[in-house]
Amino acid sequence: MRTVDEHLAEILDGVPLLAPLELALLEAEGGVLAEDVTAPVPLPPFDNSAMDGYAVVAADIAAASEAEPAVLPVIGDIVAGDPAVSAIRPGLTARIMTGAPLPAGADAVIPVEWTDGGDATVRVSRAAPPGNYIRRAGEDVLAGQTVAATGTRLGAAQLGMVAAVGRARVLVRPKPRVVVLSTGTELREPGTPLAPGEIWDSNSFMLTAAAAEAGGVGYRQATVGDEPGTVLRTLEDQLGRADAIVTSGGVSMGTRDVVKEVLTGHGTVAFHKVRMRPGKPQGFGLLQGTPVFTLPGNPVSAYVSFQVFVRPALRAMQGLPPEPLPTVSAVLAEDVKSPAGIRHYLRGRLSFARGHYGVAPAEGQGSHQLAALSAANALIVLPEDAEALPAGTHVDVMRLPS
Numbered sequence: 001m002r003t004v005d006e007h008l009a010e011i012l013d014g015v016p017l018l019a020p021l022e023l024a025l026l027e028a029e030g031g032v033l034a035e036d037v038t039a040p041v042p043l044p045p046f047d048n049s050a051m052d053g054y055a056v057v058a059a060d061i062a063a064a065s066e067a068e069p070a071v072l073p074v075i076g077d078i079v080a081g082d083p084a085v086s087a088i089r090p091g092l093t094a095r096i097m098t099g100a101p102l103p104a105g106a107d108a109v110i111p112v113e114w115t116d117g118g119d120a121t122v123r124v125s126r127a128a129p130p131g132n133y134i135r136r137a138g139e140d141v142l143a144g145q146t147v148a149a150t151g152t153r154l155g156a157a158q159l160g161m162v163a164a165v166g167r168a169r170v171l172v173r174p175k176p177r178v179v180v181l182s183t184g185t186e187l188r189e190p191g192t193p194l195a196p197g198e199i200w201d202s203n204s205f206m207l208t209a210a211a212a213e214a215g216g217v218g219y220r221q222a223t224v225g226d227e228p229g230t231v232l233r234t235l236e237d238q239l240g241r242a243d244a245i246v247t248s249g250g251v252s253m254g255t256r257d258v259v260k261e262v263l264t265g266h267g268t269v270a271f272h273k274v275r276m277r278p279g280k281p282q283g284f285g286l287l288q289g290t291p292v293f294t295l296p297g298n299p300v301s302a303y304v305s306f307q308v309f310v311r312p313a314l315r316a317m318q319g320l321p322p323e324p325l326p327t328v329s330a331v332l333a334e335d336v337k338s339p340a341g342i343r344h345y346l347r348g349r350l351s352f353a354r355g356h357y358g359v360a361p362a363e364g365q366g367s368h369q370l371a372a373l374s375a376a377n378a379l380i381v382l383p384e385d386a387e388a389l390p391a392g393t394h395v396d397v398m399r400l401p402s
């Protein structure tokens, strides 16, 4: 028997770092930068207007009021992308749109709401200081500044930033491609009828979705039975397109635990009992250099094992810190018991009220009880040395992705 931490440490030591690829921006979404992205020009690249209104010389309107508006001739329109008027003189104004370059000579922008909106002449009824509603060049980003550093995951905002500095392609460690394979002769495809003793395959759908939630790309394989040759061939066939393979089922002590049977001695794959519940039987290793995670078949065991072991490993493969799911401290709503020496992951409902988190264990903590898992939003983590914790105790709670 080994601890959760020992098993995770072996996995994190074993998984390879994915090679960087140069990808077009939208293909790079979810990738992790393998280069620093810098700005070739400042942002904004030029002084521009923050409002639709009029570019003025602030001194010209210093005495303007509702009662005595300043009246200025309008010499033209400046729209974003079209610097038709490049300069104004004192005593003149140009109509200007948000984002349009400020004409030389102007030092303030008056929003249209402070004026009568005139075309040929405009009446300005409020004074404004120099700099009013002007966005200065370089106010966002300086030329040469790093806007996204190596190790940054490219989410929506980061992709926007990279595009804003003019980059069409970036070097990233891509999302890991995770092939998911359920094993078991009792498994049938959802949508097909069941014969006695059969069940519908749920794990492969759950784990494929979990791979995507964890920042990978999930590929579900059709379920295989427990014929060793077929299982091994199916796994080997997938190596070409997989950065990681996740299997479920066939790893405990039965007479037909096929995954254990065919992978023992293949590559570096080894099987262990881990001091955790659920998820005791685990396997991990590299098959022709590709990490293979063999998770137990009980659905809740497979899911918890994924979150505890596979998720951090997928992060490590992209060069991200292999941190656990976001964890908060919460107050237990009920007494709980846990076997000594085992890390126990209870399914629970985390809630926030009156300034603190509380957590209630779900009814149904069996590793086959998928209904309790699917209604849960958190895993309550009971450490190895906890045996009985009374209601009111603070416990660590991992939030589940949603």
Ligand SMILES: Nc1nc2c(c(=O)[nH]1)N[C@H]1C(S)=C(S)[C@@H](COP(=O)(O)OP(=O)(O)OC[C@H]3O[C@@H](n4cnc5c(N)ncnc54)[C@H](O)[C@@H]3O)O[C@H]1N2
Pocket: 182, 183, 184, 186, 187, 199, 200, 201, 202, 203, 204, 248, 249, 250, 251, 252, 253, 254, 257, 278, 279, 280, 281, 295, 296, 297, 298, 299, 301, 367, 368
């Ligand atoms: N004598 C022992 N028996 C078992 C032990 C043990 O230590 N000694 N460990 C138990 C624990 S803990 C777990 S977890 C399971 C793990 O078993 P396997 O990984 O070999 O999984 P299977 O036997 O194939 O299936 C277990 C269970 O899960 C259902 N299952 C499997 N795959 C799916 C799927 N894709 N979708 C839905 N449900 C699935 C399967 O029908 C079984 O009910 O072993 C215990 N036994």
Ligand code: MOO
Pocket: 276, 277, 278, 279, 280, 281, 296, 298, 301, 367
């Ligand atoms: O520990 Mo097994 O993984 O329940 O159910």
